[in-house]
Amino acid sequence: MLTELSIRDFAIIDQISITFKEGLTVLTGETGAGKSIIIDAIQLLSGGRGSVEFVRHGTKKAEIEGLFIVERDHPIYRTGEAFGVDIQDDGMVVLNRTITNQGKSICRVNGKLVTLGIMKEFGQALIDIHSQHETQSLMDPDRHIELLDVFAGEGIRPTLEEYQQVFDKYRTLRKRYKDLSQNEQEMAQRLDLLEFQLRELQEAEMEPKEDEELAEERKKLLNYEKIYQGIHDAYYSLYGEQRGLDWLSHAMTSLESTADVDENIAKISEELANSYYLIEEMTFQLSSQMAELEFDPERLNQMESRLNELNRLKKKYGGTVDDMLQYASKIEEEIDEIKNKDSHLSKMESDIYELGQDAVLEAKAIHDIRMEAASRLGEYIHEELRDLYLEKASFAVDIRMKEGKEQDPMFEGKPVQLMPNGTDIVKFLITTNPGEPLKELHKVASGGEMSRIMLALKRIFSRHQGVTSVIFDEVDTGVSGRVAQAIAEKIYGISEGSQVLCISHLPQVAAMADTHIRIEKRVDNDRTHTAASELTHEEQADEISRMITGAELTETTVEHAKELLVMADKHKRNK
Incomplete structure (x- = not known):
């Protein structure tokens, strides 16, 4: 989890340090106070693109540093070994990003200088950021096969590893054959x-x-x-x-x-x-x-x-x-x-054919595992969507073998293309209106529906992906009423398996917070500053009341806010 975030001279933030805790942390505040700027800073730690515009006016550099604590079996240890970054048994990982006013970006992981690409590898293993306006990995069709394999878990891993060993030999031999037959x-x-x-x-x-x-x-x-x-x-x-x-x-x-x-x-x-x-x-x-x-x-x-x-x-x-x-x-x-090209080519052709058939058999085994996992995933997603009042929505995982060319291996009388992860093309399809055909996720238009679909998917995949911190940046935009309450409960559900940081304008989400942080913008000596403070229970009720009315507090709105907090506590106890 992300335990400490320090930001200096970044946009309108001169200096801020925030301690985060386990569970659900909600960040609220007026529009323009700097909530999304904090998320932008975290995104830079995950390898996001930097800009000289991020450097606070009149300063030489912007600096962001995040301290993460991970479990001993976290995949980040393998990432550290791959890139020569030492991660001690205490599980502490420190990501540091500096952007100068000349536009240079300096990245460090546990004090070691690394490239932006390497920092991205570490950041994406620790942080998963979701925004209403970004194209998310959950919505990206090219990532769906990876997500399905993550969901399939240990059941698919040995078969996939065996296939990849055969595929590597097949691909290497095909290249040698091509080179020799020039x-x-x-x-x-x-x-x-x-x-x-x-x-x-x-x-x-x-x-x-x-x-x-x-x-x-x-x-x-x-x-x-x-x-x-x-x-x-x-x-x-x-x-x-x-x-x-x-x-x-x-x-x-x-x-x-x-x-x-x-x-x-x-x-x-x-x-x-x-x-x-x-x-x-x-x-x-x-x-x-x-x-x-x-x-x-x-x-x-x-x-x-x-x-x-x-x-x-x-x-x-x-x-x-x-x-x-x-x-x-x-x-x-x-x-x-x-x-002796002719005799060697003849031998290679025979070896390529045999390796191709072996790879196809392994790919078929992978295909069968994915079909079974897709069926289970569909059941889970439908259950999540019903909880979010999308009970009439239909979800399906479309899996088909990619058609190959004439020289590719044959399966059931048709050529199939061998790829690093098998022969399958996987797409998540959905429709929210009865009678309408299933469409790819990224083609679903409604913002409110997209928020709920994304949360349903994230609720399922967050249990399998191993990411320590999930961040939602106003993903609840465009919803209200009972849907808002359902979204709040889903976000809280995700926080049971991962630390969740959430920027929200929904009172229902704020009431569900284990930790509530208010972001404020202040002006001192003609300069704008951003401050963050953790709210007490009474302060949390006042903040939720302001979120309800958008104006001055009244007894009615305060009572309503307290009622939301009571309902949230009841939901947590029942969970």
Whole structure:
């Protein structure tokens, strides 16, 4: 959940910090007070497009920071691993967005600088914003297959993963087949290039790890004097009259004469003798090393020349000798494919056919799971719509396999197109008027109906999507009466599974709030400021009363507001 939001020098907000709690938080206030500006700020944390217009006049930059707390199994941990962002076991995720008055956007996740695209990945895993005027993912036909799979849950995941493994092999092999079956002129040019590259690599006669071994040997030759001096000094510190080994020998002899008298001295004498012979052996090794050391300028020149040659090849074929050897092996296989193109194409055709049929079988299994999930989803949606007084509405999930081309795999006598998530095209269809045909969601015209349909869908999908904070920006526009009460109850229902932040002008929604925050606009020293304050129970009743009348408080409206609060408490207890 979003626990803390800090905004500085953003639009008409100079500085504001809001602490959010679990459950349903409702933000109310006069039009223009800055409620939607707060949502705009949160949207920037989810990767929304920034603008220099957001920077408060007369300041250098606008800054928004949000602190989120997530559960240990939240998908955000996988996102963090994918992009190298450390998320501790305490589940704290801090998103920070700065926009300068020069139009530059700076994004950070847990203090690490990231691109806007990466911030969007984090933000969309944490925040789900819904607005009356935006095209929402729930209304986007391209997202419906993803939403249906989310609803299907664990039942579809293993089958989808198996399909994707087969599909990846199928797609890769199709690309290789296409590349190999290009026109003769292109293939001949490709063959000439590969043969030249292979010849150049083979003529270099490289050995595995050769570059590493040469670099090590070169390092020793370049440091010959330093190495020789170190060995020389060490050897003559140990060997010779009145030197290390000589004194150790004296010490060992002195102890040996008393070893048979004292058991402790005997142990020390034995350990000293062992040390003496060990150091003596090291002295012999140092002597051998010193004798073998030889500075060969010609060898150094040869190594420099060889390393230069390898570095030249690395710029063309790989970062290391092993990479270049691997590349040589790869192009050798490709040369063989081109020279024996017909036999390779025939083998590929057979493999593509078999992989295609395997993929179609997996896709059919996915299709069957989706059909079953679509039936259940339809039942749930109809139940939600009835609660929102759309009992005559009809909802359906249209699933059909996408027709393919002649060369695509066949299913039941027809070619089907294989796609990353199967062969299905999924669309959510609805009609709110009996006798009218089902239409795609985004073609439903009425704003009030759209609000209710969206809430019904969100009520279902919020349980499956894992988003920590759901934000509604005036999605209840255009409704009143019993529908307004039903919407309030639905929004509260969503807050039972996710934190919900809601901007609303409906008294019924405000009464349902677990936390009610009033946004006010003030003018100090000829500058406009926005302030936020959490309301007490009595203040909440007064605010709801103002929302009812839009003018001064009266005893009647205050009583009505208190009655709404009592009804809301009763609904929560019943839930």
